[in-house]
Amino acid sequence: AVNTTHHDLDLLDIPKNQKFLMNIGEKGAGKDMERGKEAVQQHQQDILHLTRQTFGAQVDHIMVCFGAGGGTGSGSVVGLVEIAKRYARYIGLKDPNKNVGVLMTLPTVGEASSPRVAENAYKSAWELSQMAAAGKISPLIIVDNDKISRMYPGMTVRSFWPSINNTVASLFDIFNKLSSLSSQYTSFDPVDYHSIMESGGCAIMGLTKVSKFSDKFTLSEAVKKNLEKTLLAGGFDLTSSKVSGCIAVGGKRLMASAKGLQDNIDYAFDVLSEITGKATIHRGIYE
Ligand SMILES: Nc1nc2c(ncn2[C@@H]2O[C@H](COP(=O)(O)OP(=O)(O)OP(=O)(O)O)[C@@H](O)[C@H]2O)c(=O)[nH]1
Ligand SMILES: [Mg+2]
The missing domain is CATH 3.40.50.1440 (Tubulin/FtsZ, GTPase domain)
Incomplete structure (x- = not known):
């Protein structure tokens, strides 16, 4: 520093x-x-x-x-x-x-x-x-301090910068970490991660939790919404994107028992491909 x-x-x-x-x-x-x-x-x-x-x-x-x-x-x-x-x-x-x-x-x-x-x-x-x-x-990653402070209102003075920093750092970290793990389903591997990090331009990232995953549209909606309202600066033309990565993570039991989940995840990946103007999508499904 x-x-x-x-x-x-x-x-x-x-x-x-x-x-x-x-x-x-x-x-x-x-x-x-x-x-x-x-x-x-x-x-x-x-x-x-x-x-x-x-x-x-x-x-x-x-x-x-x-x-x-x-x-x-x-x-x-x-x-x-x-x-x-x-x-x-x-x-x-x-x-x-x-x-x-x-x-x-x-x-x-x-x-x-x-x-x-x-x-x-x-x-x-x-x-x-x-x-x-x-x-x-x-890439160039732009963090909008104001947007984050509006998303988490009521913060204390002491927690303000540390929580913004933690949120951003863990978001950045999770893609890196997952890419180092292998998956028995679809791996988002280090090469995928590097190709995103090395593609130039601006990068945005998001993380979201979905509870009603049995509905075909909730997963894809979550992906879409998350890109629109990320923690990072907004206003990007997503159709101009070159590469993107999307990772679905679920629990062991869920992966074994949720009927139709594979279709719903695939549909979310397809929707992501549409919103990003058919950018290369690196997919990952993890347990
Ligand atoms: N997210 C985040 N933003 C920070 C943090 N610390 C500072 N900032 C932002 O960085 C901006 C610049 O900080 P300054 O201290 O003014 O900048 P500086 O680079 O030290 O420049 P001078 O003080 O003019 O020498 C601040 O206005 C904040 O918006 C932090 O820990 N996290
Ligand atoms: Mg200063």
Whole structure:
């Protein structure tokens, strides 16, 4: 983790030697993106070194994460992506453009009422979208802090960022984890997962629980609704998607006894194929 002030680093629950202060003589970039940009240029060697030291060489994919709106993250993200690509090359990844992605958060409506914050967020979202569309990063995941805060109203101050972060991290984690497991039915395997992570553009993800699975349409509806109202930023044209993955997970007893469930799951996969403009669908059915 890097920042221009130790205040933003101190509270992070990670080992001290994984935090790096990009010392620019002042505490924080004060929402000035130029300062963030200069900070990363000034310290790129140290950051690359810390990355190698922290993560070693057994890494498949790198996600640079930052909160848009401030000066440090927004200003330094493109420089950090460059460092991540150098690291990727160093550990032997063939195509760094496909193995380095970005996870960014959009400021809440309240935060973005400050014109500087809104402008910073807009600038970095625009630049990263261009990079994603041009296949220079893969994927770009945009987390909408405001949307999540509206989905989980009534949060305490203390739980606000940690619960948003946990929600997003576990969503990201579950596809990765499931792809490492094999299934006796249909496996969503690591190659499928990689092909999604490496396809460029923007990525959205969702997770939903379905209880009335015996009805033909509830599963497909759940898939559809989930894509429309994910935790992540909305407004994407789903018909332009290139690849997608969908995994159905059910209990042992359910898989053995629910009549017609296979048909309903297949129907949900077909509907997903329709909504995504016939994107390649990687399927998985797990118990
Ligand atoms: N989801 C999530 N968003 C966060 C978290 N921490 C900060 N943010 C978002 O990131 C934005 C930018 O944070 P800042 O501290 O302003 O940015 P900075 O990159 O440190 O830049 P300066 O403070 O100007 O140096 C905030 O406005 C929040 O919307 C977090 O833990 N989780
Ligand atoms: Mg800050």
